[in-house]
Amino acid sequence: MAPQQDIPVAANVLGTIGTIFWCIQTIPQIWTNWRTKKTDGLPGSMMYLWALCGVPFGAYNIAQRFNYPLQVQPQAFMALCLVNWCQILLYNGKYAVWKVILIGLANAAAFAGVEAALIVTLQPLYDAGNNVGVLVVGIVANILLAVGLLPPYGEIWKRRGRVIGINFVFLSMDWLGAFFSLISLAAQNSFDILGGVLYIVCICLETGIFLSHIIWLIRTRKLRKDAAADGKTFDDIMAEHEEQGIPFKFAERKFSKLIKEKHGDVEAGVTRNDRELGNEAEQPLDISHADERTPTLETDAKGKDP
16 A cells, blocks of 8 residues: 555544544543552553554554654553553552552653664555555554453453443543544545454453443442442442352352362372362261261161071
8 A cells, every 4th residue: 555645634633533532532441440440351461562562563554654643643642551551550559659650651762662673664665666664564463452452351351241440431532533643544545454443443342341230230239229228339249249158149159269179189199089089088987876877786786686
């Protein structure tokens, strides 16, 4: 595909709207993280992969001379995702503030340097008609964006469809940013398929997150209503079941614990049935009523006398 030369006004307007959304999208998430001082349910791998995605994503957009808002967009996206990742290090990782700042700045500098090197290397080649390098960079950006949206699905599976830790205002703005950016590409003189796929992947995976939580809300509506009537929350009910050892339909899955237990059994060369049989064998034999159940030799002898 040839570099974009004349960009229609509509493409610039739509691209600007998409860029505005993606420039402020994670601010609600950053504020939520700061206010609650925790990032449970917000995977650090998601934010880091998204920040990393900004490197090939930015090089791809700039090398193809997309409308200016779309060239700025990946840089803002990368910076805000890095801030979120640093918050996860601070609140969940318990890193010292000065360490978090150093790690964040080091990553930002490395990302900026790599992106600049990619642009300087790829743009002359692309202008000369060799689009292989740009194509590879675009594919990498798509893969990183898609993979970055997979960790939240692990959290969703763990909580049986429930989404926690992710601010839905942030998610909505991210969805809208991808949507308007996609329409912006469609408004250009020629539609870039690879760039379009990147936005479509983002829209589809984020839609799945929305739907998962909506379904969870529907499934738990009666339970949450009854809990609210007693002045409790869903988490209170779940904690009570766990403390009392009562099975709970919506309890969190303990995936890591299950894997550790199975791994330990495999290493020991035992199965679950072996473990149960072993427990039964270890139980002491009850002989308190042995005399009542077992006849003595003397009794047997008397019974046989004529």
